[in-house]
């Protein structure tokens with residue numbers, strides 16, 4: 518039995534449960550929910566999990582609801598010579614590695630990703646900085662890629678290594694197996710029916726629709742199944758988690 522802190526109880530008692538029941542689609546914008554998300558209190562992760570169905574789907578939208586403008590954020594171009602070469606050749610020689618705790622490591626081209634069964638979804642991206650945008654994303658389900666690689670049962674997390682440095686440190690992210698096998702978690706190579714642009718993470722980026730924007734790793738070079746996040750980056754599971762203590766679980 519876990520001990521629930523008074524602060525957490527007060528937050529949920531006041532409005533939290535109501536928000537969840539109302540199915541409010543702007544949870545991350547609600548001050549109370551934000552406090553729960555970013556209090557840095559480990560108990561809150563347990564609370565979120567207890568109160569939300571991790572397999573529930575994020576809302577999907579109609580084509581006419583798509584944002585006419587979808588801003589870019591964080592790295593807008595990795596800017597290395599190597600990445601520039603890939604841009605020049607339209608990523609023809611780019612390969613995404615799938616490794617770690619798998620029986621069959623994979624090396625996948627954009628064409629390979631496009632040849633797998635595809636999922637397309639129109640969803641809303643919510644950035645922790647307070648902006649949102651609705652866009653269409655397409656690619657194979659991460660779960661199918663992991664199955665193709667023969668992911669082992671010892672794997673507890675999936676780590677995404679990106680091609681960019683942000684403020685001089687490698688951008689990376691990680692999610693657990695529940696999110697990795699969530700049906701809306703895809704490795705997107707197309708956005709709004711076009712190949713992903715450099716600004717939005719070409720040639721492939723993660724879409725993990727039940728979580729905030731910073732979890733959606735762009736420029737994914739490697740996907741690794743791991744048993745622990747220890748020793749990766751500074752150990753907190755992602756760039757922003759390491760840098761300024763954003764919560765590793767950024768569920769919305």
Ligand SMILES: Nc1nc2c(c(=O)[nH]1)N[C@H]1C(S)=C(S)[C@@H](COP(=O)(O)O)O[C@H]1N2
Pocket residue numbers: 587588589590591592643644645679680681683688689716717718730731732733734735736
């Ligand atoms: N590799 C990488 N991925 C990243 C970032 C980044 O700086 N580098 N920024 C994150 C943040 S904070 C957000 S809100 C989204 C922005 O995605 P967009 O540029 O397609 O809008 O990407 C996320 N993924």
Ligand SMILES: [Mo]
Pocket residue numbers: 590643644645646730731
């Ligand atoms: Mo963000």
